[in-house]
Amino acid sequence: VIKGAMVVDGTGSPGSVIDVGIRGDRIEVVDQAVEAESAETLDASVLVLAPGFIDVHSHDDFHVLIEPEVRHNILQGITTVIVGNCGFGAAGSEAGKIQMKAINEPSVELPDWTGYSGYLDEVEKTSPSLNVAALIGHHTARREAMNGVADRPPTDDELKAMLANVEEGMEAGAVGMSTGLVYEPGRYASTDEVVALGEIVGKYGGVYVSHMRDEGAGLLDSVRETLHIGKASGTPVQISHHKSVGKTNWGMVSQSLEMIEEAVSQGRDVTADQYPYTARSTMLFALVQNGTFNSSEGGAMGKSDPSEVLLCSVPGYDEYEGRTLQSFVEEFDLPGEDAANKLLSEYSDAILVAAFGMDEGDVRMVMAHDSTMIGTDGLDRGSKPHPR
Ligand SMILES: [Zn+2]
Structure with a gap:
């Protein structure tokens, strides 16, 4: 008692x-x-x-196999994780491991498994301290079907292979499918490609979860695309880490929240998740690729000044972790984007950063909204990780 x-x-x-x-x-x-x-x-x-918390936005797909206690979750009361977010899915295992390298590389060699049924069997065998529900990852399906990162539409056969990946996953008990349309290789997918895959998810009653194409100036178009994909494929929609990033875009979440409200008032099932911080954590490569440092609005990932970018993980160069990009701008005597590119090409192409760029008022507004659930989006890498 x-x-x-x-x-x-x-x-x-x-x-x-x-x-x-x-x-x-x-x-x-x-x-x-x-x-x-x-x-x-x-x-x-x-x-x-309180009942155990559900971490609705987790990237611990592999961590639950490596450290079955999953202490970083269980010690904060999390008893269920939803893994496979932002398009980073666990199957096929080879593509999944390559894909995951960018954000949450496993610290030990993992066995291979076949499909999501194989992955879920591994989870069952490992018996972690919490419940695990998996999303199918669009990046992983695309990478496997198209043999790597391909900046083009899939051929008929490649699309068939992606459809089969999703079908196998849903059949095995996945709870839905996620995309990460700002990252490689998901960014090369058309809306129609995602709808085609989403229809299978819908057939099985799964949810469509999206790290959207643009969380900067194009936020509202991205919400429109996400709502369209859900409607066309007959799935509920979950918007990942709902935010508008980059100072010039602050306040836009009041409009994206209205779009959610409107969809809900039409009887649609639309929700979102949020990590409650004003800094995101992402790949330095992705910030450069999306124009964060070289345009006034900062592109699809919004603007962050080099002084607002903290290096969390620099594989092979621990001593750089905790430094700002600005400190390298000064050391290399280069502008932000060039300094970032030098770090990526000469030190590590898998640098993870925490980048400030959200408004505290926006964070509060999203958090207080009925559509919002909390997720960690935590990445267990480097000596100075984002606290989320
Ligand atoms: Zn994400």
């Missing part, structure tokens, strides 16, 4: 001080004063008691 805790039950109702009685692995009674003579009693009178 857990006694005297402030119980917040997750329904949205205010917390109340109440006892909770547990038998085996089930909650049996929730009442004012639970007495059970032979029960072990835990005094929790200064604590909050």
Whole structure:
């Protein structure tokens, strides 16, 4: 019996001080004063008691296999993770491992598996301390079907292979499909390509989850594209890490939230997730590729000044971790983009950064909205990771 805790039950109702009685692995009674003579009693009178949290935006696809305790999640109360976000999916295993290298490279050699059924079998065998639900990753499907990163539409056979990847995943029990349309190789996919894959997801009752094409000046067009994909493929829609990034785009989330409200008022199932910080964490390569440092608006990933970019992980050069891009601008005597390119070509092409660029007011507005769930989007890499 857990006694005297402030119980917040997750329904949205205010917390109340109440006892909770547990038998085996089930909650049996929730009442004012639970007495059970032979029960072990835990005094929790200064604590909050809540159901386990769901991390709706996780990249721990491989981490749950490597460190089954998954301490960084379980110690903050997370008991379920939704992996496979932003297009980074686990199957096929070879393409998945190459794809994941960019953001969350596994620290040890992992076995190979066949399809999502093979991946989910590995999860089952490993038996991590939390529940794992997987999304199919569009990048991984595209990389596998098109034999790498291809800046072109798929051939009929390649599209067939991608469709088969999604079908296998949904059949194996995946909960939906994610895209990352600002990253390689997902950025080369047309809206129609995603709809074609989404139709299979819809057939199985899965959700379409998207790190959208543009979270900068093009945010609203991206929300429009995402809503269209969901509608055309018959799936609920989840917008990943909802934000408008880059100072010139601040405030735009009030309009994207209105678009969600409008879709919901038409009976659509549209939600979003958010990591509650004003800095994102991403690949330095992607910031350069999307024009973050060389245009006044900063392109699809918004503008960040080199002084707002912190190096989190520089494989092989730990001593650079924690430094700003601005410090390299000064050391190399180069403009921001050139300094970034020098780091990428001469030191590591897999540099992970934390880049400031969101407005605190926007973060609060998104967080307070009914459509928003919290996700970590955490990346366990480097000595100075983003705290998310
Ligand atoms: Zn993302």
